[in-house]
Amino acid sequence: MRGRKANTVQSEKYKKGYVPGVYDLFHIGHLNLIRRAKEQSEYLLAGVLTDQLVAHFKGKSPYIPFEERIAIVAAIKEVDEVVKVDFSNTVKMDAWKLYHYDAYFSGDDHGHEWEEEKKALQQVGSDIVFLPYTQSTSSTMIKKKMQEGQKKQRLYLFGAGKIGQRMGKELETAPRGRNWEAAGFLDNSPEKHLTRILGLPVYKPEELKTLEGQGDFSILITMKETHEPRKQLRQLGIGEDKIIDAL
Structure with missing residues (x-):
């Protein structure tokens, strides 16, 4: 089993496979990745990154907290064991020293980034196997659609006089969760242009x-x-x- 070439489907299964990931907003792409890894492994170990590790690498926390993400992955029948991935075992060789996996499974978007790690693992008889992503669905696509749905419509107030300023103050104190936000004033008075009222810029109507x-x-x-x-x-x-x- 050891030392086989990565990126190919094996006719004989690896004894132990390892498939780590964030698994945020779990979807069919995640499931396909796990299923394909299990097809090539007698025993499949899944790793789930902690919230702190995700925030470190991506600059923001996942939507779903770690405890829920690891529970979801643990419930999948193809997963024989699930482990926490934190700063102590995120490096592939550190994980290998703990779990002695024969194959490290990953999506194929990292194929050209891990040459040195692939060589290091091959020296201990372990492969990196890149599996194709499900093109129809990804966490990035889901998050993009969620963000688009959360986008607020901009509202320009035509008239920066007393009525407009009163309305601006009312908008400031309106309940959260509304689907619009004040973006600025429109006013024909030259003296108000390039100024800010209630913290909002004042534009000429022609600037629309x-x-x-x-x-x-x-x-x-x-x-x-x-x-x-x-x-x-x-x-x-x-x-x-x-x-x-x-x-």
Whole structure:
């Protein structure tokens, strides 16, 4: 079994395989990785990274806490044993000294990064085997969709006078969880341009075109007279569906 070439499916199984991962937001791609590793292993050991280790490598904690992630992985029938991966055993050779695995399984996106580690493991008779990722689903794709769903719509207040400032203060104290946020004021008064009111920038209405690329937005008219602001916005190509009257 030892010393076989990585990246190939073995006709004879490895005695012990090791497949570590974060396994955050567990999905079919994770399951396929574990299943493919088990297909090549008589005994499969799965490692789950701690929250601290994930934060160290990725700069942020996983969505699902460690205790829940390791419980999910432990419940998978293809997994014979599950272990915690922390700073003491995250290095592949350190893990090998603890578990003496014959094959280290990983997704194929690391194929060109681990040449030195592959050579070190081969010296002790262990392989690194790269398995194909499931293209249809990944944690990155799921997180991206979640973040897109959490994006707030920007709201510009047309009119930086008393009414607009009152509305701005009300927006500041509105309950959390709303799907919009105040992004700035629009005002035709030259003296207010390039200033900040309530911490929000004041723009000329004409600047909306340059702001459109920053995402979806709506405009709240915070003036008693709305006819002229609406007319001006229409001339700028802003549709009625984006315009809201505050009064």
